[in-house]
Amino acid sequence: MKFTSLLTSAAMVLGLATAAVAEDKTKVGFVYVGPVGDGGWTYEHDKGRLAVEAEFGDKVETVFVESVPEGPDAERVMTQMALEGADLIFTTSFGYMDPTINVAKKFPNVKFEHATGYKTADNVSVYSARFYEGRAVQGHIAGKMTKSNTIGYIGSYPIPEVIRGINSAYIHAKKVNPDVEFKIVWAYTWFDPAKEADAATVLIEQGADVILQHTDSTAPQAAAQEAGNVITFGQASDMSEYAPMPRVSSIIDNWAPYYIARTQAVMDGSWETVNTWDGIAQGMVEIGEISDAVPADVKEEALAMKAAMAAGDYHPFTGPLKKQDGSDWLAEGEVADDGTLAGMNFYVEGLEGEIPQ
Amino acid sequence: MIVLEKRPQPSKVWSYATPLVAVLATMFFGGVLFAILGKNPVEAIGTIFWEPLFGEFSFYYRPQLLVKGAPLVLIAIGLSLGFRAGIWNIGAEGQYIMGAIFGAGAGLAFYPLEGWYIFPIMVLAGAFGGWLWAMIPAFLKVRFGTNEILVSLMLVYVAEQMLASVSLGLLKNPEGFGFPGSRNLQSYESAHNAELIAGSGMHWGVVAAFIAVIFAYVLLNRHMLGFHIRLTGEAPRAAKFAGVNPARLILFCLGLAGALAGLAGMFEVSGPAGVVSIDFNVGYGFTAIIVAFLGRLHPVGILLAGFLMALTYIGGEIAQSQLGLPAAAIQVFQGMLLFFLLAFDLLTNFRIRAARNEVA
Numbered sequence: 059m060k061f062t063s064l065l066t067s068a069a070m071v072l073g074l075a076t077a078a079v080a081e082d083k084t085k086v087g088f089v090y091v092g093p094v095g096d097g098g099w100t101y102e103h104d105k106g107r108l109a110v111e112a113e114f115g116d117k118v119e120t121v122f123v124e125s126v127p128e129g130p131d132a133e134r135v136m137t138q139m140a141l142e143g144a145d146l147i148f149t150t151s152f153g154y155m156d157p158t159i160n161v162a163k164k165f166p167n168v169k170f171e172h173a174t175g176y177k178t179a180d181n182v183s184v185y186s187a188r189f190y191e192g193r194a195v196q197g198h199i200a201g202k203m204t205k206s207n208t209i210g211y212i213g214s215y216p217i218p219e220v221i222r223g224i225n226s227a228y229i230h231a232k233k234v235n236p237d238v239e240f241k242i243v244w245a246y247t248w249f250d251p252a253k254e255a256d257a258a259t260v261l262i263e264q265g266a267d268v269i270l271q272h273t274d275s276t277a278p279q280a281a282a283q284e285a286g287n288v289i290t291f292g293q294a295s296d297m298s299e300y301a302p303m304p305r306v307s308s309i310i311d312n313w314a315p316y317y318i319a320r321t322q323a324v325m326d327g328s329w330e331t332v333n334t335w336d337g338i339a340q341g342m343v344e345i346g347e348i349s350d351a352v353p354a355d356v357k358e359e360a361l362a363m364k365a366a367m368a369a370g371d372y373h374p375f376t377g378p379l380k381k382q383d384g385s386d387w388l389a390e391g392e393v394a395d396d397g398t399l400a401g402m403n404f405y406v407e408g409l410e411g412e413i414p415q
Numbered sequence: 416m417i418v419l420e421k422r423p424q425p426s427k428v429w430s431y432a433t434p435l436v437a438v439l440a441t442m443f444f445g446g447v448l449f450a451i452l453g454k455n456p457v458e459a460i461g462t463i464f465w466e467p468l469f470g471e472f473s474f475y476y477r478p479q480l481l482v483k484g485a486p487l488v489l490i491a492i493g494l495s496l497g498f499r500a501g502i503w504n505i506g507a508e509g510q511y512i513m514g515a516i517f518g519a520g521a522g523l524a525f526y527p528l529e530g531w532y533i534f535p536i537m538v539l540a541g542a543f544g545g546w547l548w549a550m551i552p553a554f555l556k557v558r559f560g561t562n563e564i565l566v567s568l569m570l571v572y573v574a575e576q577m578l579a580s581v582s583l584g585l586l587k588n589p590e591g592f593g594f595p596g597s598r599n600l601q602s603y604e605s606a607h608n609a610e611l612i613a614g615s616g617m618h619w620g621v622v623a624a625f626i627a628v629i630f631a632y633v634l635l636n637r638h639m640l641g642f643h644i645r646l647t648g649e650a651p652r653a654a655k656f657a658g659v660n661p662a663r664l665i666l667f668c669l670g671l672a673g674a675l676a677g678l679a680g681m682f683e684v685s686g687p688a689g690v691v692s693i694d695f696n697v698g699y700g701f702t703a704i705i706v707a708f709l710g711r712l713h714p715v716g717i718l719l720a721g722f723l724m725a726l727t728y729i730g731g732e733i734a735q736s737q738l739g740l741p742a743a744a745i746q747v748f749q750g751m752l753l754f755f756l757l758a759f760d761l762l763t764n765f766r767i768r769a770a771r772n773e774v775a
Contacts, residue, residue, distance in 0.1 A: 093741070129692070153694055176594075401593040
């Protein structure tokens with residue numbers, strides 16, 4: 059009698075202890091589309107993960123799986139994380155949208171955060187950054203610095219996010235250099251160093267002396283360095299190992315504050331579905347240091363533009379602006395609404411070529 | 416001095432033992448690799464091979480083995496028939512893509528109509544798409560003597576461009592806010608290749624894979640055509656005397672492989688994947704080549720090899736999230752499997768002998 063009750067209480071204590079340990083630690087999962095060492099997109103998300111670990115220390119456990127193809131494989135990886143007790147899962151690529159929604163349905167108590175998508179649910183939030191603000195700064199510097207008046211652009215996929223970036227960069231390059239021309243190559247990949255390098259080389263051979271990229275690796279930087287006299291911008295991450303030339307500046311995605319805030323919300327029990335789209339003002343988009351290869355006056359103008367966007371005084375899509383087909387889009391002084399920007403599927407006037415259909 | 420001596424006949428024992436030895440060698444050297452990366456090798460290998468089958472969450476992983484393995488088996492069965500006859504279809508990935516495009520396209524053409532006949536039409540369309548894509552290298556080889564390895568491989572990249580094109584245009588979801596990708600077939604009941612029993616992983620693609628295995632087994636062992644395929648591969652001159660028509664064989668082998676790859680694509684897009692998107696293909700067509708050889712081009716062997724491959728994928732993901740192994744290490748591990756298989760294959764045809772140094 060005594061012995062069994064002793065056993066029961068011991069078991070209870072043990073059970074409680076393990077439950078307490080399990081409850082104490084908030085488990086956060088990350089699903090990455092590229093390798094953590096890509097030096098760009100995934101690298102920055104992983105920095106966000108490490109920031110979460112640094113912030114919460116023992117109270118949090120993070121897990122990640124890298125290079126997960128978008129589709130059924132992603133669904134399996136997410137399910138696996140949820141099964142193993144993750145409380146919060148960040149899925150960091152557009153193509154994870156439907157899988158995230160599917161898995162979220164099966165695990166109503168697990169919170170999901172999907173980057174760059176548009177589908178939300180009771181336990182699915184979406185978040186993205188206003189990269190186009192950074193593109194405006196890039197466009198300005200590029201327009202001022204190009205000598206051949208040809209700017210090469212490596213697009214990943216013709217999705218609104220990428221088209222927005224092209225438009226923003228073009229508008230601001232054109233503003234300071236009416237003769238500027240954009241040459242756009244679609245790589246149909248987020249991360250493929252060989253393809254990206256090929257694309258950069260082709261653009262340089264076609265006379266581009268500025269390369270803008272919306273792909274995640276540093277291969278275009280290396281190609282530009284080899285060609286010489288070509289400038290580039292770090293994408294998603296600072297890519298400062300290529301500074302001061304060819305990399306003259308960069309757009310840095312700083313996910314750390316968001317990841318920390320959302321993890322905190324799960325710990326507090328205050329997590330709610332949100333649709334976050336933050337920019338320079340909130341610090342989600344940062345402009346990497348503008349190197350000495352850029353003339354001082356251009357640098358000053360660029361920083362002034364950044365400050366104006368941070369203060370909310372300037373929006374990169376401010377009229378008058380026309381669409382590529384010549385139809386009116388924004389009237390004088392009018393600012394684009396978020397809905398149009400989120401689904402942007404047209405070029406602005408002056409850009410050549412068609413968006414692949 | 417060690418010399419290789421050609422066996423008068425390929426060793427029966429070694430031809431069966433090679434895959435096992437290769438798996439063991441992969442486990443051993445993979446373990447060494449993981450140890451160098453600072454992980455406990457026994458734990459890592461254990462996680463990869465044990466967790467999906469008998470671990471805490473095996474109720475979820477076991478059905479996933481079927482989902483992951485079925486397309487590999489289906490494609491590999493088709494490839495193996497050609498490989499046996501010396502017809503090298505390297506472009507199954509492209510045929511897989513075309514099957515998905517045709518299958519999904521046929522289904523979406525009916526949207527939002529519901530009807531029992533929609534899914535069967537999609538199955539036929541998927542098989543047709545893959546068959547059509549394989550007929551290009553087949554026709555060019557028969558008519559102009561082109562190399563089917565190059566043509567079929569290059570057509571993969573053409574198919575990838577077609578996939579991007581339809582994802583952005585023809586099949587793009589009109590309600591997708593301008594984002595690429597088709598409607599989700601999972602939410603279109605008549606076109607959805609759902610699990611036959613919920614939670615079992617069994618969808619029509621898995622059924623098709625099992626049927627293909629049986630079909631290939633019967634074909635190779637009980638049918639004249641199967642005999643011709645084997646004969647052409649093993650003794651081309653004898654095949655000629657036996658009256659095998661090489662052109663017909665090429666058309667049959669490539670066509671069947673294409674149709675099966677197309678079916679795999681169709682079942683995948685209408686089931687686990689759901690949408691036609693730019694990144695729909697994840698390399699099943701290429702991995703199936705490994706599966707075909709790992710399975711010794713034998714239908715039952717392929718079945719086992721397909722599930723072994725699926726196991727390394729799923730176990731590899733678990734090892735990544737539980738132990739923090741990098742994805743690249745898992746890929747190296749899978750690559751080792753084929754490498755060791757090919758290396759040990761030497762023993763099937765050759766004997767290793769210690770030769771005495773003799774004075775000439």
